[in-house]
Amino acid sequence: MQGIQDPKLIKHFSYINGSWHSSETEFDVTNPATGDVIAKVSNAGIAETELAVKSAKAALAMWSEKSANERAHLLRNWFNLMMQHQDDLGRILTLEQGKPLAEAKGEIAYGAAFIEWFAEEGKRVYGDTIPGPSADKRIIVIKQPVGVVASITPWNFPNAMIARKAAAALAAGCTFVVRPAAQTPLSALAMAELAERAGIPAGVFNVVTGDDAHGMGEVLTQHPDVAKFTFTGSTAVGKLLIAQCASTVKKVSMELGGNAPFIVFDDADIDAAVQGAVASKYRNAGQTCVCTNRIFVQQGVIKEFTEKLTASVAALNIGNGLTDGINIGPMISKSAADGVNKLVTESVAAGAKIILGGNIDQAGENFYQPTIMTNVTNDMPIAANEIFGPVSPIICFTYEAEVIAMANDSPYGLASYFYARDIGRIWRVAEGLEYGMVGINEGIISNAAAPFGGMKQSGNGREGSKYGLDDYLEIKYLCMGGLDK
Ligand code: SIN
Secondary structure, eight states: OTTOSOGGGOOOSEEETTEEEOOSSEEEEEOTTTOOEEEEEEOOOHHHHHHHHHHHHHHHHHHHTSOHHHHHHHHHHHHHHHHHTHHHHHHHHHHHHOOOHHHHHHHHHHHHHHHHHHHHHGGGOOOEEEOOSSTTOEEEEEEEEOOEEEEEEOSSSTTHHHHHHHHHHHHHTOEEEEEEOTTOHHHHHHHHHHHHHHTOOTTSEEEOOOSOHHHHHHHHHHOTTEEEEEEESOHHHHHHHHHHHGGGTOEEEEEOOOOEEEEEOTTSOHHHHHHHHHHHHHGGGGOSTTSEEEEEEEGGGHHHHHHHHHHHHHTOOBSOTTSTTOOBOOOSOHHHHHHHHHHHHHHHHTTOEEEEOOSBOTTOTTOBOOEEEESOOTTSHHHHSOOOSSEEEEEEEOOHHHHHHHHHOSSEESEEEEEOOOHHHHHHHHHHOOOSEEEESOSOOOOTTSOBOOEETTEESOBSTGGGGGGGEEEEEEEEOOOOO
């Protein structure tokens, strides 16, 4: 792993109870841009996952009894270390995940921002007093940590998706076990190294790396000592995990798939809309659950918007994320690129037209060309499915009510975007969209202060913001009686 200034950030073992834990076998971590094996990492399984849960359980009383200030101090140390090592963490992330280096460093700052946010927010876990039903009673509400939190996190944001969950859990007084995606364990292990340097005590933050998704997932979702399970990933896998959590009635929060509409009305600032569409669609080569998935453009501006979008997207450079000036890195795997190509090909067969890109790129089998398609309808495969790749399907519409109905015609309800200037329309559309997040004249909506999450089959719970702590807290009602004078 060239170019890493602090080689101690490269770890090959699971981090359990404050120790680096080797397993009998290893698995390969591959650079998706080159196909090179960049590291071999311990292949933990069921036994190690159970050990991590046991360690988190053992550390729970010690951690939850610390004051919010003490926890905030340690989280703040962790945040500082992440920012001090932003360059190395970004490089590790690009090497294992593929996104361009500038974007990877941006993800480190994004992940660290959750740690900083929750370090502060943990001090504001306020309770309540409620007027009682009779003079001799008082009703008091306190909030307490739920307990051990288990999580499974995805490869598309190997740092930020862990930070967003772990920071909220730790700030609330919970202990934490994560199984990061097998494609991207190195970012998670580097975070563990920095958590240790920050002084976060043994057992509070545990990382188990392994390729047995099924076996490890069963432990994390079914272990009686896990009080809450949180997952970011596909809706299909999320449904299975929710079902597994049922046997022990765990608290669950799920951040699942999306099919984000991006609507451009006749009265929009077209240049701003083009800029927003490029930012929201082509970030991480289209591999985010909030990426624009369907672009709806009103008849009167479709020509101008399409021409300007095509010019902007044609200027994007595709290649190895470590090379200067690259905007689009590889997809995570050949099968991911092939999957996108299949959606494109099937939609062309159904009548769509490719006006830019439309194929695997000569940069390599994992690279998909930034693509624009027109003549698309809402029922074509490229619109009906979550693309998770750098393709913009453009759908023409005439009326406001028509586009709201088309935008909502999806089982998903995560992110949505629209560009308009008329204030009445802005309220009507914002309220009419069945999505947990709405970008209004804005293509990048994610930040630590905002509640990230979805409706319908895009999941439940919110991450980040003052609401992000709620999923990690139990509400307890204290009824004080016998207060007669
Ligand atoms: C995701 O794709 O899961 C998260 C994207 C974001 O946080 O912006």
